[in-house]
Amino acid sequence: MAGGSWGPTKRLVGTAVPLMVMVLCPLILPVYWILVLTEVLIMGLFAMSFNLLLGFTGLLSFGQAGFFGAGAYVTAIMIAKGSTSVWLAFVASTLFAGALAVVIGYLCVRRDEIYFAMITLAFGMMLYTVAHNWIEVTGGSDGLPLLSVPELTVLGLRVSLLAPRNMYLLALGVTSLGTWCLRRLVRSPFGLMLTAVRENRERLAFVGGNVRRVRLAAFVIAGGLAGLSGSLFCLFNAMATPTFLHWSFSARPVLMTILGGSSVFLGPAVGAAVFFGLEQVTTQLTHNWMIVLGTILVPVVLFFPRGLLGTVLDLLPKRGGGRG
Amino acid sequence: METFVVNILNGLSWGMLLFLISIGLTTVFGVLGVLNFAHGSLFMLGAYLCMQVMRVFPSFWAGILLGPLVVALLGVVIERWLLRRVYGRDVTFQLLLTFAVLLILDDAVRIVWGPGFHVVEAPAILGGIFPLFRHSYPVYRLFVIAIGPVVGLSLWAFFRFSRWGKVVRAAATDRAMAEGVGIRVPLLFTAVFALGSWLAALGGALAAPHQSVSPSMGDRIIIESFIVVVSGGMGSFPGAFVGALVLGLLESFGTVFAGRTQMALPYVLLAAVLLVRPRGLFGREG
Numbered sequence: 001m002a003g004g005s006w007g008p009t010k011r012l013v014g015t016a017v018p019l020m021v022m023v024l025c026p027l028i029l030p031v032y033w034i035l036v037l038t039e040v041l042i043m044g045l046f047a048m049s050f051n052l053l054l055g056f057t058g059l060l061s062f063g064q065a066g067f068f069g070a071g072a073y074v075t076a077i078m079i080a081k082g083s084t085s086v087w088l089a090f091v092a093s094t095l096f097a098g099a100l101a102v103v104i105g106y107l108c109v110r111r112d113e114i115y116f117a118m119i120t121l122a123f124g125m126m127l128y129t130v131a132h133n134w135i136e137v138t139g140g141s142d143g144l145p146l147l148s149v150p151e152l153t154v155l156g157l158r159v160s161l162l163a164p165r166n167m168y169l170l171a172l173g174v175t176s177l178g179t180w181c182l183r184r185l186v187r188s189p190f191g192l193m194l195t196a197v198r199e200n201r202e203r204l205a206f207v208g209g210n211v212r213r214v215r216l217a218a219f220v221i222a223g224g225l226a227g228l229s230g231s232l233f234c235l236f237n238a239m240a241t242p243t244f245l246h247w248s249f250s251a252r253p254v255l256m257t258i259l260g261g262s263s264v265f266l267g268p269a270v271g272a273a274v275f276f277g278l279e280q281v282t283t284q285l286t287h288n289w290m291i292v293l294g295t296i297l298v299p300v301v302l303f304f305p306r307g308l309l310g311t312v313l314d315l316l317p318k319r320g321g322g323r324g
Numbered sequence: 325m326e327t328f329v330v331n332i333l334n335g336l337s338w339g340m341l342l343f344l345i346s347i348g349l350t351t352v353f354g355v356l357g358v359l360n361f362a363h364g365s366l367f368m369l370g371a372y373l374c375m376q377v378m379r380v381f382p383s384f385w386a387g388i389l390l391g392p393l394v395v396a397l398l399g400v401v402i403e404r405w406l407l408r409r410v411y412g413r414d415v416t417f418q419l420l421l422t423f424a425v426l427l428i429l430d431d432a433v434r435i436v437w438g439p440g441f442h443v444v445e446a447p448a449i450l451g452g453i454f455p456l457f458r459h460s461y462p463v464y465r466l467f468v469i470a471i472g473p474v475v476g477l478s479l480w481a482f483f484r485f486s487r488w489g490k491v492v493r494a495a496a497t498d499r500a501m502a503e504g505v506g507i508r509v510p511l512l513f514t515a516v517f518a519l520g521s522w523l524a525a526l527g528g529a530l531a532a533p534h535q536s537v538s539p540s541m542g543d544r545i546i547i548e549s550f551i552v553v554v555s556g557g558m559g560s561f562p563g564a565f566v567g568a569l570v571l572g573l574l575e576s577f578g579t580v581f582a583g584r585t586q587m588a589l590p591y592v593l594l595a596a597v598l599l600v601r602p603r604g605l606f607g608r609e610g
Binding site: 054060107110111113114115117118119121122123125126129130132133134247248251254255258262288289290291293294295297298301302305 | 359406409410413415416417419420421423424425426427428430431432434435543547550551554558584585587588591592594595598599602603
């Protein structure tokens with residue numbers, strides 16, 4: 001949202017320069033940090049798709065891991081059955097998670113606030129039990145390992161995803177594409193409808209807007225993108241496990257979004273970066289990462305409700321036009 | 325017949341523990357309007373503190389008396405310095421703040437007592453077994469089944485008939501009006517949160533001889549008590565009672581009739597209730 005009033009040239013530069021830096025940084029970074037960055041990208045996309053619901057539509061979903069995990073399992077199962085196309089896996093995972101979100105969302109979008117959080121939690125955990133107990137298909141609690149990660153075909157070249165750099169670039173490409181789609185979406189008339197649902201759904205209903213349909217559309221898009229990030233995560237980890245669907249995994253995008261700021265478009269991605277950055281630093285010092293995370297979260301929730309990125313942007317001098 | 329009775333008793337004893345946790349959660353929600361994610365961690369802390377007290381004074385009764393009191397004091401701290409700042413804020417911030425408390429408490433317990441399992445012995449008088457058909461059944465579980473209604477009824481009577489109970493209900497119904505007639509609502513909220521924490525810890529101390537004590541024991545119970553409280557109707561005592569027993573029995577009988585899908589039953593129950601009665605079984609529709 002920041003920079004909404006920039007001219008087209010400035011905006012192009014503002015996007016292209018960070019993107020170039022991110023494309024080039026694996027050339028100098030050690031492998032370990034490339035792996036961390038890949039995870040940041042994947043979870044960043046997951047958190048941004050979640051924030052389409054929380055930040056833009058005003059819906060707190062506690063079951064997004066269900067769609068994330070569904071995407072991961074679709075990819076794992078397709079590859080186990082012999083499919084060799086990564087692109088096909090992406091498409092299938094997104095569509096499958098999106099289709100699940102149509103059914104689940106149709107039932108969930110009738111509820112608000114804490115009740116919406118609880119009913120999405122219930123459906124997310126139902127998907128978790130499917131992944132955990134349908135052993136014939138999902139491998140049960142051990143998960144489904146990818147015995148071989150297929151090669152990626154880009155412009156006629158065959159690229160191995162086992163090389164961390166290639167996996168990173170793939171995650172960067174997919175995440176950038178997802179981010180671009182989300183950005184277009186929230187700036188479109190549909191994005192305004194989402195804001196209207198968040199700000200005042202009675203008024204939207206009175207002027208003839210269909211609140212449920214708008215919410216459902218946001219839920220399906222968020223679910224589909226969660227499935228896409230789950231598919232990436234499956235390739236990255238070379239496996240899909242039931243923990244990807246558990247409610248505690250659903251809490252991750254919530255944490256990242258609040259950490260970075262739910263009112264800023266890139267807030268959740270920044271939150272993901274801060275989350276993993278802190279985790280790396282902390283776990284080198286102590287095993288007790290949770291207590292550190294909790295201790296950081298308390299002041300963020302109490303004193304910086306706009307999150308880290310939101311607070312930083314507030315401190316910067318306003319560029320005419322205010323919040324874009 | 326035998327499995328039927330054993331399932332009933334197992335379901336009831338788990339259900340009564342769930343009930344004890346859920347009334348604390350539902351009271352805090354009904355009065356303060358906050359769904360406390362850390363409630364399960366207070367439950368777990370109750371079990372650990374009971375165990376710790378028993379190491380000093382080797383009596384279960386000392387543990388169950390002192391452990392929950394310490395947790396109630398911690399509740400005072402949590403309400404006074406954390407929760408008070410987020411009343412009226414978005415529900416996401418309330419959930420996340422209490423989630424942060426959960427993360428801190430869970431890890432703190434791991435640091436102090438280690439990640440492993442601990443066993444707490446039931447007191448001698450309740451430690452025996454009870455002949456049931458050709459097998460036997462632990463007396464302690466029967467004690468848990470009996471204690472649930474006792475605590476539930478006394479709490480219900482307290483809120484219904486005592487002066488303090490009426491004051492709490494007044495503050496929950498209309499905060500501004502209660503303040504207008506001179507009730508010190510902030511103090512009252514602290515007291516109610518301390519009561520909720522005490523109830524969670526009492527449940528934990530009672531659960532200690534019932535199951536093994538471990539840092540993750542709060543994680544399972546918090547989600548199940550969310551299910552109880554939300555499907556029973558948030559803020560409702562009868563709702564918590566019925567919800568807890570239904571869930572307890574559903575889980576013990578689920579293994580018999582539902583096989584592998586048993587794990588999903590609580591979530592199916594929650595979703596079904598929310599779809600049919602959006603404010604829960606005993607909730608006021610609004």
